[in-house]
Amino acid sequence: MLKNTTLSLLLCLPGFALAAEGMWTLDNLPRADLEQAYQFKPDQKWLDHARLASARLAGGCSGSFVSPEGLVLTNQHCVIGCVSDLSSPEHDYVNNGFLANKRQDEKQCPGAEINRLESVSDVTGRILKVTNGLTGKAYNDAKKAEQSRIESECVAGAANTVRCDLVELYQGGVQHLYRYTRFQDVRLVFAPEYQAGFFGGDPDNFNFPRFNLDMGLLRVYENGKPARIKHYLPIKSAGAEPGELVMTLGHPGSTQRLLTAAQLETLRDVMLPFRLMIGYEYRGLVTQFASESAENARIVRSDLTNIENGLKVRSGQFKALLNTEVLTKKRADEASLQAYVQSDAARAAQFGNPWADIAAAQAIARQSVVRYQMIEGGLGFASTHLNYAKSLMRAADERQKPDGERLREFAEAGLPAVEARLLADVPVYPNYEKLKLGWSLTKLRERLGTDHPFVQQILGKKSPQKLAAEIIEGSHLADPKVRKALWEGGQAAVAASQDPAIMLMREIDPVARRLRAEYETEVESVEKRAAERLAAARFAQKGTTVYPDATFSLRLSHGVVRGFDEDGDTIAPFTDFNGLYRRATADEPFNLAPRWTAAQSKLNLATRFNQVTTNDIIGGNSGSPLLNANGEIVGLAFDGNIHSLGGAYFYDETQNRTVSVHPAAILAALKTVYGADKVVKELTVR
Template sequence: MRLTTRFALLGTMLSIPLAAARADEGMWTFDAFPAAKMRADYGFAPDQAWLDRVRGSAVRLTGGCSASFVSASGLILTNHHCVAGCLQDLSEGGADLLKNGYVARARTEEKLCPGQQAEVVTSISDVTPQMKAAVGSLTGLAAVKARTAAGAQIEGAGCPDRKTTRCQVVTLYGGGQFKLYTYRKYSDVRIVWAPESRAEQFGGDPDNFNFPRYALDGSFLRAYENSKPVMTPQHLTWTARAPADGEATFVVGNPGTTERLLTQSQLAFSREVSAPMDALLFSELRGRFIAAMAQSPQRAREGKEDLDGIENSLKVYIGRVKALNDPALSAKMAAAEADLRSRSVGKPGIGDPWADSEKAVAAYRNIYLTRRFLRPRSDLFGYAAALVRSAAERTKPDGERLPGYSDSALPLLEKQLLDPTPVTPWVDQLKLEFYLSKAREYLGPDDADVKLLLGRESPEAMAARLIAGTKLRDPVYRRALWNGGQAAINASTDPMIRLARRLDARDRQMIALTDEQYTGPITAARGKIADARFAAYGDTLYPDATFTLRISYGKVAGWMERGKMVPTRTLMGGIYDRATGAAPFDLPSAFVTNKAKLNPNVTYDYITTNDIIGGNSGSPVIDREANVIGAAFDGNIHSLAGDYAYDGSNNRTVAVSTAALEEGLRVLYPAPALLAELHAK
């Protein structure tokens, strides 16, 4: 249901990253597309003009999703669940845009999505020599500081116009390469069209990460600049057709994070510490939300978006625990590491980075709990912490700031802090209370950091006091603190700001300690491992995902499940047979009302072999002519292996077809002007 957060579930499937990627495996950077490999696999490959056009049409949304321009007037195709937060934020005065959907009848009705920004890659350049030269022989904290300063300098030089551009130095292969990604950014993004939530969520959690599916998980946004729709002559061509079985498909988007190249010591930490804790925490948080939402229909509406995300994450984390404890996975990944280590013995400049990784991870085990629980998680505390931290960081030279506070990063931070995003008090209080209680539980009531965090208060009393007393829900107040800088922060008596001030110095100590004992050493170790991998297997490997633009290729194909071939698609009329009348298989209201008008033979959702992961939500599915024929929104249960591995025999991407979306625009949630725009020549 939500590819914004994806991890791994794995039985026995794994492709070991020893040499070049196999079959349709790979989340490739645009500056290293494997044209020869695809030509060998498929008999053709896109040329540079095709890649340039598609790259210029691909959009990254700062909410953690992908998208694409599909008209010359800034129209953006993405998933419904990628705009759910916007719809929730805009639901005021009794309106429920998330439940009922939204159709802008004219462009004057297109509504700003708070905190949202759309970004398009304009160039990718290799800055590895500069970044490595800046670090030189430095280690630990000094190496991290040098790397951060060099990145800030490169970003500042690359994007002097921070109003319309954004630069980001991206670490690839864990430290083996560094690339400067330059973006054209659009900070005014508005909702245009979204179906009712039941149309996207038909089947609910039981259908999540499964197929067949009957989900209309698509929506449209529009990018504006100077209060006018932006002109986007470089866009994908909308083609409302069913894909053919076996035809080649491309998925272009921003996969979030994969861990296919981690060391055995890093995987052991995930298996033994972080993944089980994630599953336990999200399980309890889910229970708290369900209990709170049962108190009233209003609370049920207000908590829905958070609960949807929690349930999705929980399913992922449970799968990750299973994956990390799978004997076949452990054996194959251990064999892959052993092979690379054996090939690297005695190689100049390599040393034993795996031993260095083990030492760094061992140190991190002693730091992890404090790093995780020192700063509680809530929207309002997040505002407070960012305001306190940014006020101090902005007084420093650019190269001396903490990551995330450089001049190149500040415009987006400012937007996210100051946009009028509503915060529901009881929801934020529930989250704050939960994480305060977990800090006391995991660190212990006698821990010095717990005493710093809670003082003599209980988590319940403290959360209630902070939420009742803070003024940070008001964007005008947040703006005053931002503009007032350090003096305004020092003078503030807001209880949430005071808590953030109290924790800031200790948090900075923990950041420095982590950089010295873990971040610096692990980056150096993984950089050497990357060099060893290139030396052993060549440079035809793709890097782990980093929420930067990637392209994968594959085809429309089913898979064998328990002795039967799974079909490649569902039809829109099939939803009526699947419906039971009880949630989550109750029909969307528009499907009930318009059954006689709906074409039942339109392809609804379909599957491909493309290699994707969380962050690919909303990615366009593109044919060989650069036509958009769908939007990726999920994977099958086997695709949850994607965090660690890809298996072309059963890993599948799930997409909603453009044909189904067009039927939605024509019959279910009519938008004739939007249809005309999509088909304009």
């Protein structure tokens, strides 16, 4: 439960922004606050440099360019998927770490993509023009078609090197087009052992003090050579001191601070409990598989980390929404805005009652969201083989349509990313696949009911485990050559395929598409249409002094190095290497990687290791550089404390903290623990 007093909580919710609150777009920074509090006035040159030095990992993380030769600094947990894909029983890079001492030793990450933001333009007018007066399916179709047209125009035939994303800000009230340079040749340079990057495991996750070298290094290539990068960030080994201005520059994934009370109630009552219940069962399944052998443990290490992290995040969000003060304040904010709208006849006519429309959509969402998630969301079909089958089938069908009529994820502008993920040569493990698919089919039957027509259609007289075994043992989709042939063969090749995964997907896809169309029409389009009016009403009342929710687009948050109070104890803002060795035991998750045991006598144990700051971040910010006013890296964000888990819905400066790796620890570990002298030299060249 949240421990804030009512007053402090209310002061920290949207509309009562404190100094450190907000994930701000670079074109709408709280300049007055920055100047008044820190005497910091970033000019356009500073902002352009910061934007071009920032990197977005398309898989869901942030990073930064840190050398003129394409070196990218991010988190270990952001590259562990690549590390896992490159690992084998003979080369266990997950548990032993990876270091490329020479350029030719750098290994390409299958399917990876890094983006650099080049420009942002406002296309709100175009979207509003084509959707004017429309509702329901007509609104949804018109909006998506125009978004795809805008993205395709932006890419203009250069989809292999250019990425364009339509970003909806203020719940759709503002539509911006983000144009990126796309780097699809991404290679692994360094990753520490899992035990060093995630020391303390789940018990320490979202807590502080922390002792993690959660860092990784990638390199982007162009035409087979390291990309030449003009804008990159220097590292300041001394870091920052308590009270000093620090800024995260990254790509926060998603917040829901502008949702209505009715939407938050749906999250609290239906969506979060459902995802938590199924998530805990899934963790038990994967944990048991891992316990059966060392090889099984290696196979699922990355998955298990992600599962446990997701559970902790959702648990924190659920607890936050159980606090009645959160929804009480949300309803008060809504009442204030409603009073503003209704106090003027012209405003009342212009904005109407979007709250009622959203509330009506929630009644439908509550009834349909579990079925939607199990079938269209894929929770009832947890299998890499079926994911491949779904992508192949849908891509084959959608590529036959005009761009504006396709499902958004298969729009022409985004196809290179779809193709790269689909054709990536990554290991697929049959026993693990059968276990996951058999379990998820069991959950499908359990959630929908044995007599549900769809369950009968899929399972027939077979058990979930028997059907899973037939699919996995008979499918050839684990072979990237087979997938490549089907991708290139298009609709005819996919239609002729007798692969059991594709044959099962033929049974699933029509139902999944229908559920998706219904949900988009009856829930999402209603929410988005109403959200546009809410955004317009907020703009009329407050302008852009309210920051937009996170959308995995570039944001800056400002704060200071500062500890916090926990149950009457003051938590200092820094940890050091000495604390790591004091905390270490002989058993997981507090056992040291062998290199760290051997290096103890060589390290300066007073070196700062991890630190906390008041920056406002959320998932997706992992790997964000922590910058000082000079644009120097003074930390590498990798986590938040336990109080930050409510950050999806509100921010509390008294306790919400960002956890980052101190730059002194990064450089000392690379040099002394790993002997990565060439990497250190590259990182420290100005």
